[in-house]
Structures are given as C-alpha cells and as structure tokens.
Amino acid sequence: MEKPPELDLEKHKAIRILGKGAMGTVFLVHDISTDPTARSPFALKVVQRSKHDADRRARWEIGVLKTLSPPDPALQHPFLPRLLGCLETPDLLAWAVPFCPGSDLNVLRYHQNDHVFSPSVIRFYLSEILCALQYLHSLGIVYRDLKPENILIQHSGHATLTDFDLSRNLKKKPPSEILADDKKVPNSLPQFTARRKHRLKFFRWIPVVPDNKYNYALKKAKSARVSPVRRRKLSFSNEERSNSFVGTEEYVSPEVVRGDGHEFAVDWWAFGILTYEMLYGRTPFKGKNRKETFRNVLTKEPKFMGQPNALTDLIGRLLQKDPEKRLGYHGGACEIKEHAFFRGVRWDLLTEVLRPPFIPPRDDGDLTTEVSPGNFDIREYFQSSKAPNPKSMPPSPLSDHRRNVSFTGY
Numbered sequence: 001m002e003k004p005p006e007l008d009l010e011k012h013k014a015i016r017i018l019g020k021g022a023m024g025t026v027f028l029v030h031d032i033s034t035d036p037t038a039r040s041p042f043a044l045k046v047v048q049r050s051k052h053d054a055d056r057r058a059r060w061e062i063g064v065l066k067t068l069s070p071p072d073p074a075l076q077h078p079f080l081p082r083l084l085g086c087l088e089t090p091d092l093l094a095w096a097v098p099f100c101p102g103s104d105l106n107v108l109r110y111h112q113n114d115h116v117f118s119p120s121v122i123r124f125y126l127s128e129i130l131c132a133l134q135y136l137h138s139l140g141i142v143y144r145d146l147k148p149e150n151i152l153i154q155h156s157g158h159a160t161l162t163d164f165d166l167s168r169n170l171k172k173k174p175p176s177e178i179l180a181d182d183k184k185v186p187n188s189l190p191q192f193t194a195r196r197k198h199r200l201k202f203f204r205w206i207p208v209v210p211d212n213k214y215n216y217a218l219k220k221a222k223s224a225r226v227s228p229v230r231r232r233k234l235s236f237s238n239e240e241r242s243n244s245f246v247g248t249e250e251y252v253s254p255e256v257v258r259g260d261g262h263e264f265a266v267d268w269w270a271f272g273i274l275t276y277e278m279l280y281g282r283t284p285f286k287g288k289n290r291k292e293t294f295r296n297v298l299t300k301e302p303k304f305m306g307q308p309n310a311l312t313d314l315i316g317r318l319l320q321k322d323p324e325k326r327l328g329y330h331g332g333a334c335e336i337k338e339h340a341f342f343r344g345v346r347w348d349l350l351t352e353v354l355r356p357p358f359i360p361p362r363d364d365g366d367l368t369t370e371v372s373p374g375n376f377d378i379r380e381y382f383q384s385s386k387a388p389n390p391k392s393m394p395p396s397p398l399s400d401h402r403r404n405v406s407f408t409g410y
Ligand SMILES: Nc1ncnc2c1ncn2[C@@H]1O[C@H](COP(=O)(O)OP(=O)(O)OP(=O)(O)O)[C@@H](O)[C@H]1O
Pocket: 018, 019, 020, 021, 022, 023, 024, 025, 026, 043, 045, 097, 098, 099, 100, 101, 104, 149, 150, 152, 162, 163, 164, 165, 398, 403, 404, 405
C-alpha cells in the first residue's frame, strides 16, 4: 500500500469503545464532517506511545496492515483487515480498519447452546481462518496470536483476523505456501480476483482431496446457523484468559514452551487449539496456573469425547507436540485443506457459496445517539484517563474479556 490516508482527530469522533487490549483501545469512530449520523463508522485502534514498547509494537502492526492492503481494494484478502488510515500525535498512534459489528468468535461461541459450535459452523470459520493464515505465511508472516478473541465477524458474517502486534516476519516463506500462481501475481497477492463487483473469487486454491475413511465434510454447501449474539451483554470477566510472555498461555505450542524457537507451525498448533475450543467449549491443556498449563502442553494428549471422526482426527494431527510431525509443517495450509474434515469445501468460492452462520444485524439507525452523550473526543479520553479520577466514558461491551498482555520473549 502507498501512504495510507491521514486521519484527523478534530473530525474523527468516537461513538463508543469497542474493546481494550494490553496495547491499545479500539474505538468506534465516525467522521463528523462527512458522516454526521455515522452511517459508515470504522474501528480506530489507539495506542499511547508512552506505554512500554507500545510505539514499536504499534508501528509493527501498522506495517503489517500496510502489507495486507493492496492499492486496489478489489485485491484485498477477504479475511484480513484493510488499513484505512493512520494518525500520529506526540502522545498517540492510531490506525483505522473496517468495523466488524459481529463481535468475535469467543463471544459468538459463548452464546451458543452449551457454548460450542456445530461441526459445520466450525468448518465454515476454520476454512476462512485457514485461508487468512495461508496468505500471511505466503508473505513470510507468522501470526502467533491465533485465538477466538482475535477472529472478528465482519458485516457480511465472514471472519477476519485482527491484532497483528505479536506477528513476526520469518524472512523465509514456507516452501509449500509459495503457490504456483505467485509467479503470475506480483507481490504474492492472494489467488483471488474480482469476479463481480464486491464479490471476490478465489481460484486455483482448490486442493486435491484424498479419499478418506471419514465422511464428515459437507458434500453440498449447507447453511449452518448459530444463535445471534445478544449485543451489549458481552462481558466475559469470568472467562478471562490472560496472555503470558509467549502469547495466550492455552494457545502456546510445546516448542515455544521449551524455548526451541518457532516456525510457521506454531500457527498450526494454535489452529488445533482453536478447533478444539470451538468443538468442546474449552481448551485442551488448561491447568490451574501457567506452570500446570505449560506442563500439560508438553506432556498431555488432548482428550476427545465420543466417537473418533474427521474433526477429532484433524485436531489430533494439529496438536502433535513435535512440530515436524504436525499437520501443516511440511505441506502448509494446502496440506490442512486436504484433510477429510474439509472435504467438499469450495476454497475458490468461500465468500460466495456458504451463507455465513451468523450475520450481524444492520445498524440502520443513527449510531451517534446510541450512547449519551454521543460523540466524544479521543484525545480528551486519554487525557482524562491519566487523571486520578477519570471521567467516565461509554463502556465497552467487550472490554472485560480475555486480555492480551505483554510479550517479550520468543
Ligand atoms: N475492527 C474491529 N471491529 C470491532 N471491534 C474491534 C475491531 N478491532 C478490534 N476490536 C475490538 O477491540 C479489542 C481489542 O483489539 P486488539 O486485540 O486489536 O487490541 P490489542 O490491544 O492488541 O489487544 P491484545 O491485548 O489482544 O493484544 C478486540 O478484542 C475487539 O473486541
């Protein structure tokens, strides 16, 4: 991407806080001059530069987002965010991305019966995340922070990854992710192009699907529904999950716990944990404390309930302690796409064929009236939050849930 458009805090006012992480605060923002009734709000992540390491991490995340934002929006990866603009003041760094009104996969799962997703819903979201990770890896970027909280639901109901501050550039690309088409597409842009206006089509990502004893995958695209999220009741204080020096503890791979370095395979491990959590409503290695969690990660095998099937087989192959034995290590995302669980998935038509399980309700009203007193100034927010008794601001429905904290090692 060329230089992203400059934002202006005189004109861009916050409607509410969407979320708070270790590093930044994310606001729902609109341009009061061009969009006074907030028909097209966007998300603005704001980082206080004085916070430890915040400046470096924010610049890194902006850099990654620039890489993910080709000049032609039609070539934007459908499951990765587009950088809409940036802003720098002596105190703050901020950048804008599209607003995802459907909250995140953790919140969505929490509102399902028994707090779990059905296999077809799991297949839908995993397919999209797999494509997003494949594209990141093809750019040499290892994501390192895969967890449900970082998978947001767009207006369309499709998933998107957020939060790239823990990602790293491994300089080399996994050989399997250098797709044949990269030779034809400059800068490794994803293998999709505009087919019709606003509809993107993947092509040449269709895997060779092996015959397998498990017949779990969808033969025909069928829509899988999930319960809608009851908006504004999304506090997760009792479900908080903290992030350790190596990312979110329950998602950390054995090689990272051992300090053996890391490769793209850490993302495939986390992909396995994510799948397990979507299926059973909990992660497989969680202990009473960090020490026990890490011991479980190193020594315990994941427990599966019920009959083995393609989904449990997939999880088992992703949760191999030895990264070299892990699904995806040698063959990257293509190898995972070929697993029986994904049989029948039309990778070239992901954005078109399947109806997303959950489509956020449209906010047709005037968003600015939704919270009193309406707009607020972001600079004032940070100034008042420095004061001993900060002025109260519209609360975030998501602000309490599992946090990211600092990440210094690995
Ligand atoms: N585009 C968006 N649309 C809607 N909500 C968003 C968007 N981006 C972020 N959020 C909300 O803000 C929260 C914090 O964002 P993000 O994870 O990017 O911040 P962070 O400070 O890097 O957090 P972490 O501690 O996880 O590193 C997210 O969990 C999500 O709830």
